Every structure is written in structure tokens, then in C-alpha cells.
Amino acid sequence: MTQSKLVKTQRYEAGVLALNKVSPGIEETMMNSVEHIAPFFKQYVVESFGDFFSREQALSLQQRELAVIASLSTLGHAQPQLQFHIQAALNVGCSRTEITEVISTVALYAGVPAALNGLRTAADTFKSIEE
Amino acid sequence: MTQSKLVKTQRYEAGVLALNKVSPGIEETMMNSVEHIAPFFKQYVVESFGDFFSREQALSLQQRELAVIASLSTLGHAQPQLQFHIQAALNVGCSRTEITEVISTVALYAGVPAALNGLRTAADTFKSIEE
Amino acid sequence: MTQSKLVKTQRYEAGVLALNKVSPGIEETMMNSVEHIAPFFKQYVVESFGDFFSREQALSLQQRELAVIASLSTLGHAQPQLQFHIQAALNVGCSRTEITEVISTVALYAGVPAALNGLRTAADTFKSIEE
Amino acid sequence: MTQSKLVKTQRYEAGVLALNKVSPGIEETMMNSVEHIAPFFKQYVVESFGDFFSREQALSLQQRELAVIASLSTLGHAQPQLQFHIQAALNVGCSRTEITEVISTVALYAGVPAALNGLRTAADTFKSIEE
Amino acid sequence: MTQSKLVKTQRYEAGVLALNKVSPGIEETMMNSVEHIAPFFKQYVVESFGDFFSREQALSLQQRELAVIASLSTLGHAQPQLQFHIQAALNVGCSRTEITEVISTVALYAGVPAALNGLRTAADTFKSIEE
Amino acid sequence: MTQSKLVKTQRYEAGVLALNKVSPGIEETMMNSVEHIAPFFKQYVVESFGDFFSREQALSLQQRELAVIASLSTLGHAQPQLQFHIQAALNVGCSRTEITEVISTVALYAGVPAALNGLRTAADTFKSIEE
Numbered sequence: 174m175t176q177s178k179l180v181k182t183q184r185y186e187a188g189v190l191a192l193n194k195v196s197p198g199i200e201e202t203m204m205n206s207v208e209h210i211a212p213f214f215k216q217y218v219v220e221s222f223g224d225f226f227s228r229e230q231a232l233s234l235q236q237r238e239l240a241v242i243a244s245l246s247t248l249g250h251a252q253p254q255l256q257f258h259i260q261a262a263l264n265v266g267c268s269r270t271e272i273t274e275v276i277s278t279v280a281l282y283a284g285v286p287a288a289l290n291g292l293r294t295a296a297d298t299f300k301s302i303e304e
Numbered sequence: 305m306t307q308s309k310l311v312k313t314q315r316y317e318a319g320v321l322a323l324n325k326v327s328p329g330i331e332e333t334m335m336n337s338v339e340h341i342a343p344f345f346k347q348y349v350v351e352s353f354g355d356f357f358s359r360e361q362a363l364s365l366q367q368r369e370l371a372v373i374a375s376l377s378t379l380g381h382a383q384p385q386l387q388f389h390i391q392a393a394l395n396v397g398c399s400r401t402e403i404t405e406v407i408s409t410v411a412l413y414a415g416v417p418a419a420l421n422g423l424r425t426a427a428d429t430f431k432s433i434e435e
Numbered sequence: 436m437t438q439s440k441l442v443k444t445q446r447y448e449a450g451v452l453a454l455n456k457v458s459p460g461i462e463e464t465m466m467n468s469v470e471h472i473a474p475f476f477k478q479y480v481v482e483s484f485g486d487f488f489s490r491e492q493a494l495s496l497q498q499r500e501l502a503v504i505a506s507l508s509t510l511g512h513a514q515p516q517l518q519f520h521i522q523a524a525l526n527v528g529c530s531r532t533e534i535t536e537v538i539s540t541v542a543l544y545a546g547v548p549a550a551l552n553g554l555r556t557a558a559d560t561f562k563s564i565e566e
Numbered sequence: 567m568t569q570s571k572l573v574k575t576q577r578y579e580a581g582v583l584a585l586n587k588v589s590p591g592i593e594e595t596m597m598n599s600v601e602h603i604a605p606f607f608k609q610y611v612v613e614s615f616g617d618f619f620s621r622e623q624a625l626s627l628q629q630r631e632l633a634v635i636a637s638l639s640t641l642g643h644a645q646p647q648l649q650f651h652i653q654a655a656l657n658v659g660c661s662r663t664e665i666t667e668v669i670s671t672v673a674l675y676a677g678v679p680a681a682l683n684g685l686r687t688a689a690d691t692f693k694s695i696e697e
Numbered sequence: 698m699t700q701s702k703l704v705k706t707q708r709y710e711a712g713v714l715a716l717n718k719v720s721p722g723i724e725e726t727m728m729n730s731v732e733h734i735a736p737f738f739k740q741y742v743v744e745s746f747g748d749f750f751s752r753e754q755a756l757s758l759q760q761r762e763l764a765v766i767a768s769l770s771t772l773g774h775a776q777p778q779l780q781f782h783i784q785a786a787l788n789v790g791c792s793r794t795e796i797t798e799v800i801s802t803v804a805l806y807a808g809v810p811a812a813l814n815g816l817r818t819a820a821d822t823f824k825s826i827e828e
Numbered sequence: 829m830t831q832s833k834l835v836k837t838q839r840y841e842a843g844v845l846a847l848n849k850v851s852p853g854i855e856e857t858m859m860n861s862v863e864h865i866a867p868f869f870k871q872y873v874v875e876s877f878g879d880f881f882s883r884e885q886a887l888s889l890q891q892r893e894l895a896v897i898a899s900l901s902t903l904g905h906a907q908p909q910l911q912f913h914i915q916a917a918l919n920v921g922c923s924r925t926e927i928t929e930v931i932s933t934v935a936l937y938a939g940v941p942a943a944l945n946g947l948r949t950a951a952d953t954f955k956s957i958e959e
Contacts, residue, residue, distance in 0.1 A: 206558040207551065211535040213886075214554060217879060218547055224872060225671050231868075232667040239629065240668045243636035244675040249381030250511030251548035251675070273342040274625040275633045278618055282637040282644070283808040285349055286382035289338065292345060296337040344624075348617060355610060356802050362606075363798040367763065371799045374767035375806040380512030382806070404473040405755040406764045412745060413768040413775070414939040416480055417513035420469065423476060427468040475755075479748060486741060487933055493737075494929040501891065502930045505898035506937040513937070536887040537895045540880055544899040544906070545677040599820040600813065604797040607816060611809055642905030643773030644810035666866040678873055679906035682862065685869060689861040730951040731944065735928040738947060742940055774904030775941035 179212035188223030195226065195234060195261035238262035239275050246276045246291035247283040255291060259298045269299060310343035319354030326357065326365060326392035369393035370406050377407045377422035378414040386422060390429045400430060441474035450485030457488065457496060457523035500524035501537050508538045508553035509545040517553060521560045531561060572605035581616030588619065588627060588654035631655035632668050639669045639684035640676040648684060652691045662692060703736035712747030719750065719758060719785035762786035763799050770800045770815035771807040779815060783822045793823060834867035843878030850881065850889060850916035893917035894930050901931045901946035902938040910946060914953045924954060 179185075189200045200219060208215045226237060238261055245255040262272055273295055280288035310316075320331045331350060339346045357368060369392055376386040393403055404426055411419035441447075451462045462481060470477045488499060500523055507517040524534055535557055542550035572578075582593045593612060601608045619630060631654055638648040655665055666688055673681035703709075713724045724743060732739045750761060762785055769779040786796055797819055804812035834840075844855045855874060863870045881892060893916055900910040917927055928950055935943035 204551065206562075207554040210531065210558050210561060211539055211554050213883070214535070214539045214542070214550070217539070217542070217876075218551070221547070221674055221872075221876065225674060228667065228868070231663050232671070236629075236632065236664070237667075237671060239633055240636040240671055241675060243633040244640045244672050245548065247637045247640040248511065248546070248548065248676060249379065250552070251546075253552070254548040254675070269341065270624050271629070273345070274621065274630075277342055277345040277348070278625070278630060278633055279637050280345070280348070281614060281618060281809050282634060282647070283641060284379070284382075284804075284806045284811075285352070286376065286379065286385040286806060287808075288345065289335065289349070290381070290384070292338040292342055296341050299341060300337075344621070348614075352610075352614065352805055356805060359606070359798065362794050363802070367760075367795070368798075368802060370760065370764055371767040371802055372806060374764040375771045375803050378768045378771040379807060380510065385806070400472065401755050402760070404476070405752065405761075408473055408476040408479070409749055409756070409761060409764055410768050411476070411479070412749060412940050413765060413778070414772060415510070415513075415935075415937045415942075416483070417507065417510065417516040417937060418939075419476070420466065420480070421512070421515070423469040423473055427472050430472060431468075475752070479745075483741075483745065483936060487936060490737070490929065493925050494933070498891075498894065498926070499929075499933060502894055502898040502933055503937060505895040506902045506934050509899045509902040510938060516937070532886050533891070536883065536892075540887070540892060540895055541899050543678050543876060543880060544896060544909070545903060546673075546675045546680075548675060549677075597813065599824075600816040603793065603820050603823060604801055604816055607797070607801045607804070607812070610801070610804070611813070614809070638810065641773065641808070641810065642903065643814070644808075646814070647810040662865065666869070670866055670869040670872070673869070673872070677903070677906075678876070679900065679903065679909040681869065682859065682873070683905070683908070685859075685862040685866055689865050692865060693861075728944065730955075731947040734924065734951050734954060735932055735947050738928070738932045738935070738943070741932070741935070742944070745940070769941065772904065772939070772941065774945070775939075777945070778941040 179208065179216045182216075182220065184220040184223060185216060187227055188219035188221075191223040191226040192219065195238065195265055196257070197264075199257075234265040235262070235267050235271075238265055238267055239271060242272060242291075243275050243279060246279040246287055249283070249287045249290065252290065252294050255294050256298055259295050260302075263298075263302070269295075310339065310347045313347075313351065315351040315354060316347060318358055319350035319352070322354040322357040323350065326369065326396055327388070328395075330388075365396040366393070366398050366402075369396055369398055370402060373403060373422075374406050374410060377410040377418055380414070380418045380421065383421065383425050386425050387429055390426050391433075394429075394433070400426075441470065441478045444478075444482065446482040446485060447478060449489055450481035450483075453485040453488040454481065457500065457527055458519070459526075496527040497524070497529050497533075500527055500529055501533060504534060504553075505537050505541060508541040508549055511545070511549045511552065514552065514556050517556050518560055521557050522564075525560075525564070531557075572601065572609045575609075575613065577613040577616060578609060580620055581612035581614070584616040584619040585612065588631065588658055589650070590657075592650075627658040628655070628660050628664075631658055631660055632664060635665060635684075636668050636672060639672040639680055642676070642680045642683065645683065645687050648687050649691055652688050653695075656691075656695070662688075703732065703740045706740075706744065708744040708747060709740060711751055712743035712745070715747040715750040716743065719762065719789055720781070721788075758789040759786070759791050759795075762789055762791055763795060766796060766815075767799050767803060770803040770811055773807070773811045773814065776814065776818050779818050780822055783819050784826075787822075787826070793819075834863065834871045837871075837875065839875040839878060840871060842882060843874035843876070846878040846881040847874065850893065850920055851912070852919075854912075889920040890917070890922050890926075893920055893922055894926060897927060897946075898930050898934060901934040901942055904938070904942045904945065907945065907949050910949050911953055914950050915957075918953075918957070924950075 204215045241258045245251045276291040372389045376382045407422040503520045507513045538553040634651045638644045669684040765782045769775045800815040896913045900906045931946040
């Protein structure tokens with residue numbers, strides 16, 4: 174047996190706390206299909222998320238979420254993650270205008286398609302909240 | 305209120321003219337879901353499109369559409385925009401062979417998957433025209 | 436008539452042999468929608484695949500498939516090709532752990548979203564085998 | 567004569583104003599080697615910069631510079647532009663910690679090399695200020 | 698001994714002919730540092746170049762070079778190859794305006810930094826010709 | 829004071845052990861310019877490296893280094909990291925042929941420039957060893 178199980182270390186619990194601040198309860202359902210085949214990877218993601226997002230003295234949760242949205246929009250191939258972080262940004266108090274403005278600005282640096290596809294994900298996320 | 309409305313400037317009208325040359329009537333329906341949340345961004349895209357595509361003395365519409373198709377195929381994550389520009393290229397008189405040959409060539413510079421996924425988008429676009 | 440037909444050269448037949456080692460019978464169905472509009476491109480892909488994958492003295496099929504999985508996961512926009520090569524890797528004897536571990540490692544170098552989306556493709560592929 | 571000259575439109579002057587807020591005097595020297603061969607492109611960049619960076623009611627200059635730094639770090643191939651915007655971020659009042667924290671966070675989403683190379687550019691920029 | 702030598706097949710000679718059309722004599726010096734450690738790779742590149750660039754009935758050399766320039770500018774990390782193809786485009790009769798206009802257009806689809814760095818490479822190439 | 833110091837946790841020491849297996853003594857000099865401005869980031873990189881590279885039951889060091897080389901070559905913008913991992917791959921027993929073959933294969937999936945620039949880095953690394 175080569176694949177170690179997900180171990181809920183102290184860092185993991187700190188990661189869950191940080192996740193709950195941006196998306197309450199997410200840890201239980203996140204990466205379900207992946208957790209089965211790569212438990213170590215879920216552990217790594219939760220722990221690393223906690224490492225960064227608990228550093229609120231360096232960057233507020235709002236600031237960090239906007240930076241993440243800029244990064245994910247730039248990538249272009251990360252729509253599921255972008256959707257998660259648009260919702261998270263709203264949860265921690267970013268305004269819709271801040272979110273759409275950050276994604277729009279990406280057009281200058283990574284091109285119109287990256288920004289446009291990011292804005293479509295934002296529009297879907299905003300709409301799903303209203304319904 | 306922080307989000308300015310879409311303003312139909314002189315540049316915007318020039319953008320609509322340029323858009324109509326490659327895809328008649330597109331401005332009314334393009335980016336509908338996005339226009340609602342980011343009207344400034346639609347304005348920026350239409351105006352910028354006009355800035356470039358009205359420069360026909362520097363590059364013909366056929367030449368520019370083929371360059372755009374090469375760029376979008378290379379990105380890999382911009383299939384909706386690629387579909388639009390494959391249709392636009394046909395509208396301004398590029399041949400199917402020119403289009404598939406440009407996308408195929410991208411395999412050498414950006415890899416087989418980028419070219420292959422681009423050609424699948426081309427096949428879908430060609431098929432939707434025939435139906 | 437500008438588009439040459441697919442010509443089954445000696446290199447093409449070597450490509451089919453190489454393809455059959457990683458995915459028996461694939462050449463008949465691969466790139467069907469694309470073959471119609473760009474027969475040269477299918478020829479190029481099969482021939483090039485053979486050029487690389489027949490070099491088993493330099494890299495075993497297992498080693499090459501794992502390298503390809505690392506490359507495709509890194510790209511992020513090549514899920515159909517990644518799915519093919521995850522199946523191919525299993526066919527030539529790579530273990531599920533080797534595959535998920537290679538994709539997980541990509542998180543360090545190309546980011547968590549690239550690895551996560553790659554692992555989702557792996558989970559889907561593994562599941563479709565079990566059904 | 568196909569290449570139009572750089573025209574200092576009203577939008578261009580607004581772009582210069584916006585540029586001067588983040589990097590006083592930059593317009594005169596920016597893109598010198600490029601202005602000669604593509605005057606239209608310099609005009610487009612200055613005008614577009616103004617379009618986005620004058621929207622301070624939607625996003626403060628500090629917020630926008632941090633978003634741009636996240637986007638440029640993610641790209642990986644835009645070190646000259648990243649250097650400019652790290653300096654600009656400092657000019658508009660972002661702290662060094664905010665800048666390094668945004669770039670570090672990119673490691674999670676675009677990989678360690680993108681963040682590491684971005685941080686090296688930040689280290690160079692900070693050092694050149696001290697000298 | 699696992700590394701096969703570069704074999705000058707019929708396809709290789711066709712590749713040299715195609716290369717000579719865009720850059721006379723290039724095959725002797727191209728990829729010198731790489732040829733020593735990966736002779737097969739040089740063979741693959743020359744042969745593949747010939748496969749594509751000899752298809753002049755499908756796309757003229759000028760059209761293909763402009764498509765390649767759009768693709769390489771989009772990538773952002775391929776300045777040595779972009780420099781080669783800007784020179785090649787001039788050699789086969791593309792105008793400087795066509796080249797700078799194609800690279801400028803990439804700003805809309807892949808962002809300003811990709812276009813700007815591409816234009817800097819063009820400025821360097823044009824300047825080295827004048828000297 | 830917002831920037832925490834680098835803390836040599838148990839995970840950090842495990843990371844140093846893992847690093848020493850692929851490149852003895854590297855931890856002392858790695859990321860020197862960056863450690864000064866972002867000590868947390870060096871800690872994160874060393875710890876994360878250890879998380880992955882200590883999982884030798886899942887993937888041997890040779891296998892993991894070849895996967896990393898495939899990923900870094902694909903990115904195109906990560907030559908310093910690629911150079912490090914080519915040296916590391918040699919250190920853990922990969923052959924030069926395995927390394928050049930993995931990078932060459934990337935040409936099919938991420939394009940010739942990515943592979944070619946990667947092979948140039950390999951040629952430089954091999955040469956620096958011989959001197």
C-alpha cells in the first residue's frame with residue numbers, strides 16, 4: 174500500500190479553520206472525487222491553504238481573495254477554482270464591483286478572453302446567489 | 305454607485321462598425337451575461353476591437369483574423385472566442401483550408417493538444433454552418 | 436484542391452504500431468471530427484507519435500507516459516488528451532499511484548488548480564474503468 | 567504609408583495623467599524602442615491604461631496595482647512589466663509586505679517557479695531603491 | 698548507446714529545402730548546442746518544419762510566417778524563436794508593418810506584456826538589420 | 829512587524845533532508861535574495877518540497893525528477909528551476925538520455941520552443957559539469 178491516508182494534523186485543522194472563514198463547511202465536500210484517489214493531495218491543499226490564508230497580519234482576507242481572483246483569471250483554465258474564490262471573496266466582504274473590476278483589469282495583462290471567461294464565471298456565480 | 309454605464313462613444317460606434325464587418329449584428333448579443341455586471345468592460349472590448357480592426361491599411365481583415373486564430377489556438381483556454389473568430393474569418397473571406405492550416409501550424413509552436421482542440425472547434429463551427 | 440489526403444506512409448504505419456502498444460485500435464477512431472477537415476494533421480500526429488514513442492531504448496513506455504501526464508497536467512487546457520494518456524499509462528503498466536503522484540507533484544510547479552483538475556480527470560478515468 | 571503616428575487624443579492625455587499617478591514622468595521614456603516601430607501600439611497602451619486606472623471609484627490604485635502584480639506573476643514571462651508595477655505599487659502606497667505576500671500567494675495557484683521568479687524581481691526592485 | 702544519430706532522411710532534405718526558403722543556410726548552425734545532446738530532436742524539428750512549410754498550396758510562406766509570429770508572441774516565453782521568425786518573415790517578403798501589426802493585435806488576446814515583449818524583439822531584429 | 833521569520837519546523841528539517849538527497853547543501857544558498865524579503869516563502873517551499881519528495885514509496889526520486897522536468901519544460905518561463913532539477917535528476921541517477929528524451933517529448937505537447945529552450949538549459953548544465 175503506497176498511498177498514505179489523509180492525516181488530520183494540527184496544520185490541517187488550521188487549514189480547516191481558514192477555509193471556514195472564507196467558505197463555511199467546505200472542507201467536508203471539497204475535492205470529494207479526488208480525495209478517494211489522492212488523500213495526500215487533499216491534505217496538502219488544505220494545509221497549504223491554511224499556511225497562506227491564516228497570515229491575515231500580512232494581507233487581509235479581502236486583499237488575498239482579490240489577488241487569487243486576479244491569478245485564477247489570468248490562468249484561464251481554472252474556472253472551477255475561480256468560481257469558488259468569487260464566492261469566497263463575497264463571503265469575506267469584497268463587493269461585486271471589486272471582483273468584476275479585478276477580473277476586467279486582467280484583460281490588459283492576460284488578454285480579453287481570460288477576462289471575459291472570468292467575468293462569465295462571475296456572472297454565473299452572482300446569478301446562482303440570487304436564485 | 306461605482307459601476308459606470310456603457311457609454312456609446314464615437315470610438316464605440318467605430319467598434320460596432322468594425323464588428324459588423326466581421327459578424328453583422330453581433331454587438332447586440334455579445335457578452336450579454338457580462339454586460340449586466342461589467343458594462344465598462346463591454347465598452348472597452350468593443351472600442352478596442354474597433355481600434356485594431358479598423359486599421360485595414362496595415363493588415364487586411366483576412367490577415368488579422370488568421371493572426372487572431374493563431375493566437376487563440378495557442379492560448380488553449382479560449383474556445384468560445386476561437387469559435388467566434390473562425391466564423392468571422394469565414395465571413396471576411398478566409399477559406400476553410402487557410403483556417404485549418406493556421407490552426408494545424410500551431411501544433412509546432414504550442415503543441416498538438418492546442419492545435420487539436422482548436423481544430424475540433426473548427427470542425428464544430430463548419431458543421432453548424434452546413435446544418 | 437489544396438488539402439492533401441492522409442497518406443499512410445511507412446512512418447504512419449510505425450505510428451499506428453506505437454499507438455496500438457498504448458491504446459489498441461485507437462487509430463481508427465482518433466480525431467474523427469478533425470480528420471475530415473484536416474487529414475494532413477492526423478497524419479502528422481500519428482507519424483510524430485510514432486517518432487517519439489518507438490524510441491523505447493531511450494525511455495520506456497511507462498516513463499514516457501508519466502512525462503506526458505506531467506506535461507499535459509501542467510498545460511491545464513488539455514483534459515481530453517490527459518484522459519487519453521492516463522488510460523494509456525494504465526495500459527502500459529503504470530500504477531494508479533504513479534499517475535496520481537505525478538499529477539499531484541505538478542501542484543508545486545504549475546499550481547494547485549492544474550493538479551486538481553488533472554486529478555479530477557484521473558478520478559473520472561479510473562471510475563469509467565470500474566463501471 | 568500604413569503606420570499612423572501616435573496621436574495625443576484626450577484619452578491619451580487622461581492616460582498620461584493616470585500613468586503619472588503611479589510613475590511620474592514615465593510616458594516620455596516608456597516603450598521607446600517600440601514607439602519607433604509601432605506608434606499606434608504605444609497610443610493604445612497609454613489610452614487603455616488610462617481607461618482602467620482612472621476608475622478609482624471602482625478600485626483604489628493600491629488595490630489595482632496588487633491585482634496587476636498577481637496577474638503578472640502568474641504569467642511568468644512578464645518580468646519587465648512586473649518590475650514596473652512593483653515600483654508603481656510602492657509609489658501609490660502599497661507596503662513591501664503586501665507586495666511580497668501577493669506574489670507568494672501566486673505559488674498556490676500558478677506554481678512555485680512563477681512566485682519565486684516574481685519575488686526575485688521584487689528583491690531586485692527593492693534593492694535598486696536602497697542603492 | 699541509446700541516442701540515435703541525426704539521420705538525413707528524404708524528409709530531412711525536404712526540411713532543409715523549406716528552411717532555406719525562409720532563412721538560407723540556417724540548418725548548418727541551428728540548434729548547435731542542442732544537436733550534440735539530442736540529435737534526434739534536431740532531426741524531428743527539421744523534418745516537421747518541412748512537413749508544414751512545404752504546404753505552400755494551403756498557405757503561402759508569408760501567411761504561415763505571420764501565423765507563427767502570432768503564436769510565438771502569444772506564448773511569451775519564446776523570444777529566440779520569435780526573433781528567428783521575424784527575420785524569416787522579412788526574408789519571404791512580409792512588410793515590417795504586417796509584422797508589428799500582427800504582434801500588436803496579440804495584445805487584445807494574450808495581453809499587453811506578450812505583445813510588448815514581442816515588439817521589443819521586433820525592434821531589436823529590425824535594428825540589427827540596419828547596422 | 830508583519831513578516832514572520834523563517835521557522836525551522838520539523839517539516840522544514842524533513843524538507844532539508846529531502847533537498848539534500850537531490851542536491852546536497854542546497855538549502856543554505858537557495859533563494860538567498862528572496863529569503864531576505866519573504867522568509868515565510870522559503871519556509872513554505874522547503875516544507876512543501878519535503879512533503880512531496882519524501883514520498884519515495886509512491887514515486888522514486890528518479891521518477892519524480894523526470895516528472896518535474898517535464899512540467900518545468902512545459903511552462904517555458906522557469907529556466908532557473910529547470911536547471912536546478914536537471915542537475916538534481918543527474919544527482920539521483922537519471923541518465924542524460926532520460927533527461928533529454930523527456931524534454932524532447934514535451935515538443936509534442938507544449939510545442940517545439942518549450943522543448944528547445946529546455947534542451948538548451950540541459951546543454952548548458954551538462955557543459956558546466958564537464959568544465
